[in-house]
Amino acid sequence: MKPEPIFQGLYVPLITPFTDDLRLAPDALARLADDALSAGASGLVALGTTAETATLTAEERETVIRVCSAACRAHGAPLIVGAGTNDTAATITALRELAAQGDIAAALVPAPPYTRPGEAGTLAHFTALSEHGGLPLVVYDIPYRTGQTLGADTITALGRLPGVVGIKHATGAIDPTTMELLGTPLPGFAVLGGDDVVLSPLVAAGAHGGIVASANVRTADFAEMITLWRSGSAAPARSLGAELARLSAALFTEPNPTVIKGVLNAQNRIPSPAVRMPLLAASTDAVRRAALLAAGRD
Numbered sequence: 001m002k003p004e005p006i007f008q009g010l011y012v013p014l015i016t017p018f019t020d021d022l023r024l025a026p027d028a029l030a031r032l033a034d035d036a037l038s039a040g041a042s043g044l045v046a047l048g049t050t051a052e053t054a055t056l057t058a059e060e061r062e063t064v065i066r067v068c069s070a071a072c073r074a075h076g077a078p079l080i081v082g083a084g085t086n087d088t089a090a091t092i093t094a095l096r097e098l099a100a101q102g103d104i105a106a107a108l109v110p111a112p113p114y115t116r117p118g119e120a121g122t123l124a125h126f127t128a129l130s131e132h133g134g135l136p137l138v139v140y141d142i143p144y145r146t147g148q149t150l151g152a153d154t155i156t157a158l159g160r161l162p163g164v165v166g167i168k169h170a171t172g173a174i175d176p177t178t179m180e181l182l183g184t185p186l187p188g189f190a191v192l193g194g195d196d197v198v199l200s201p202l203v204a205a206g207a208h209g210g211i212v213a214s215a216n217v218r219t220a221d222f223a224e225m226i227t228l229w230r231s232g233s234a235a236p237a238r239s240l241g242a243e244l245a246r247l248s249a250a251l252f253t254e255p256n257p258t259v260i261k262g263v264l265n266a267q268n269r270i271p272s273p274a275v276r277m278p279l280l281a282a283s284t285d286a287v288r289r290a291a292l293l294a295a296g297r298d
């Protein structure tokens with residue numbers, strides 16, 4: 001039987017800072033990584049959707065992993081790395097390469113995007129990754145990006161695979177499948193919220209923590225909100241959760257991570273709000289509204 005879930009608390013999927021001319025800014029990334037862990041994050045996620053991974057070169061992806069890994073090592077914190085495509089064999093190769101680095105705690109792997117292989121195909125995909133990838137897996141359930149929904153029975157079957165240690169639950173709702181998942185916890189299987197605006201009620205209902213892009217800003221408050229719920233302090237957790245949900249809603253008014261980068265740039269934490277196409281920089285209005293909430297003002 002698997003032990004307690006190894007992933008609990010807040011994991012920050014870091015943005016990838018660029019310069020105005022769209023070059024990677026590794027020093028700014030190193031500062032963000034250190035800030036997040038110093039502010040109480042349990043660990044980091046490199047190369048999530050929030051990192052604009054689709055537009056990074058192989059060399060840039062290596063740099064991002066190296067920078068995040070150094071920060072995690074310095075703080076004794078786990079690093080989760082985003083990986084996975086709609087090609088099972090290629091995903092196994094990518095996982096083995098990550099596993100060979102020796103300091104990556106797990107890979108965050110979406111249900112195969114775009115192909116829509118069905119739930120049986122998705123289970124077969126993760127079974128193969130679990131058997132041959134060589135790295136613990138966090139299943140990324142995000143049907144609005146992948147096109148593949150997963151029911152409670154499939155999630156339970158995934159959670160029973162020996163190499164699967166958790167799920168990032170980002171289905172856009174707290175629905176009957178969510179409640180089934182949280183009502184019958186699997187040993188050693190972490191449920192981590194991935195829909196920023198509903199993170200607070202999800203943790204209130206029993207999730208172990210979250211992987212939320214909004215926590216690139218107000219990291220300490222997101223970490224505290226999770227701790228408050230998990231230690232049974234409902235009243236302050238509810239109030240902080242409502243405040244952070246307003247912030248998340250503002251950060252997601254335009255495609256992620258454009259507003260977050262705008263806010264971090266306004267706070268002088270990254271050199272530029274620039275994003276790579278097909279993303280376009282966030283509007284001034286969206287950034288202004290979110291920046292006020294990021295500073296703790298409505």
Ligand SMILES: O=C(O)C1=N[C@H](C(=O)O)C[C@H](O)C1
Binds near residue numbers: 145256
């Ligand atoms: O990169 C991530 O991890 C996240 N990506 C989601 C998305 O952009 O859809 C949002 C979530 O907060 C974390």
